[in-house]
Amino acid sequence: MAFTRATGKHRRPTRASYRSARIAGMASLATAGVVGSLASPALAASSSGRLQTPDAPGRAEMPLPETPVLGDYLSESLDEQAHSQEDAAVRAAAEAAAKAEAREQAERARERAAEKAREKSAEKASEEAAKRAREAREGERRPARGASEDRPAPGGYVSPVAGSYVSTAYGVSGGMWSSGTHTGIDFHAASGTSVRTVAAGEVVEAGWGGAYGNNVVIRHQDGTYTQYGHLSSVAVSSGQQVTAGQQIGLSGNTGNSGGPHLHFEARTSGEYGSDIDPVAYLRGHGVAL
Known part of the structure; x- marks a missing residue:
């Protein structure tokens, strides 16, 4: 009957089985040596590595059993140590590379933050410079503070x-005015600022004035009229006599108004549409604007 074996790929002996086989071989060698020395002291090994018996020269020489080499085991252990050291070196290199990448990313983040801070600082400085320029231009339009502002x-x-200044000129075009143009001038004034009559006269209207909001209209001794609109409150009544510089109300944002200010008009009559340039009107009476 022919010799057969199981089909499939032969598996290499595991390291443990390989070590067990070598240890068993060493044990067998030791046992053979002890038994041979006790039973046949006359046995001797020839130079060829085979045992000979003096009483049976014609008999075949018996070969010595093979013994596993201890160097193989040591070599395998050294290989394992080398692989372990190589793996540790690879892991250490990977960790070092990851740390270096993290440092680079942190440095780039710091640089971006610093650049944003510089841009924000430059933008703020530009805004402050523009604000100072606007204030300087507004200061040029404002009259110098002094007795001429308080006394007639x-x-x-x-x-x-x-102490105020003209923020919107006379005759400016715009859709917010029913006539299509600004029929007066606007004085810069926060809500609650004192508003006074420009000259002595008689109050002909005091109260709600439609698009003008709370307003006061005064007829002066030369026959001209002045109007004060968008007031937050009125301090005089119709028919009352007033003197130049007398408070007649407080500025506000009532009626058709885009924000707190005083709307001031000058007219040649009490009729709407008889308006004249208020700046020229005031300057003609000695008021510096």
Whole structure:
């Protein structure tokens, strides 16, 4: 009957079985040596590595059993140590590379933050410079503070808001005015600022004035009229006599208004549409604007 074996790939002996086989071989060698020395002291090994018996020269020489070499075991252990050291070196290199990448990312993040801070600082400085320039331009339009703002001019007239300036000129075009143009001038004034009559006269209207909000209209001795609109409150009543510089109300944002200010008009009559340039009107009576 022919010799057969199981089909499939032969598996290499495991390291444990390989070591067990070598240890068993060493044990067998030791046992053979002890037994041979006790039973046949006359046995001797020839130079060829085979045992000979003196009483049976014609008999075949018996080969010595093979013994596993201890160097193989040591070599395998050294290989394992080398692989372990190599794996440790690879892991250490990977960790070092990861740390280096993290440091680079942190440095780039710091650089981006610093750049944003510089841009924000430059933007803030630009805004402050623009604000100072606007304030300088507004200061050029404002009259110098002094007694002329508080006391009537030689013609008996004063500015309706002390220390203020014209923020919207006369005759400016725009859809927010029913006539299509600005029929007066606007004085810069926060809500609650004192508003005064520019000259002596009689109050002909005091109260709600439609698009003008709370307003006061005064007829002066030369026959002209002045109007004060968008007031937050009125301090006079119709038919009352007032003097130049007398408070007639407080500025506000009532009626058709885009924000707190004083709307001031000058007219040649009490009719709407008889308006004249308020700046020229006041300057003609000695008021510096």
